[in-house]
Amino acid sequence: MRSQVIVLAALLGAAQWAAAAGEHNRYKWRDGQGNLHFDDALPVEALQFGYDVVNPNGLVIKHVERAKTEQEVKTEQIESDKRAEQKRIADEHAKADQQLLAAYPTEADLVSSQQAQIQMLDQNITATTASMESQEKSLAEILAHAADLDRNGKPVPPVLKTQIDTLRRNIEKQKGYIASKEQEKIDAGKRFEVDLVHYRELQARIKAR
16 A cells, blocks of 8 residues: 555656656666666556656756555665664764773773772672671671570570571571672673773874874
8 A cells, every 4th residue: 555655656756847848858777687668658567667858859957766566665764763773872982982082091090999999899898798797796696695505405495596696697698798809800800801991992092083
C-alpha cells in the first residue's frame, strides 16, 4: 500500500511539474532490458527505473531517480540513524576530552587525582577492616562465654544468641564490602592506566598542532 502511495505521489508530482514547464516536454527512460523509451505521458514503469524529462529539442531538462522501495527507504533510515548515533558518541567523546584537559592542565594533576581516589579506597578498606576485626574479637569472646555456659549445663540466654547472630551477619557484610572495595581498587587502577595513556595522546595531539 505504501509503495502505491509513493508511486501515485511521484506521478502527480511529475504531471504538475510538466504542466508548469510546458506541454511539449516528453519522458525518456530505459526499461529493465536497457531498451530506450520515449512517451508523452509518464508511465508507472518509468518510475521503477528512473527517467529524464526532455524538451522539444531532445535536451534533458530534468532527471528523476527511480522510486525507492519500502525496504530501501527503511535501510536508508537505519543507516541514517546509525550515522547519527556514531556522531553523537563522537561528540560525547570530544566533550569528555575537553573536560579532561580542562580539569587537569598537566599530567601531574591527573596522576595526583588518581592517587587521591586510590587512597580514599584504601582508607575505606582499612577502616572497615578495623571494624570487622573488632567485631570478630567480640564474637570470639561471646562464643567462648556461650561455650562455658554449655559445658556447665547452663542454657545460652536468647540475648546472647541474638548478639552472636548479629555479629556474624555484620562480619559477613563487612567482608563483602571489603571485597567489593578491593575489586573497585583493581578496576580503578586499570582504568587510570587507560586514562593516563589517553591523556598523553591528547597532549601529544595538542603539541603536534
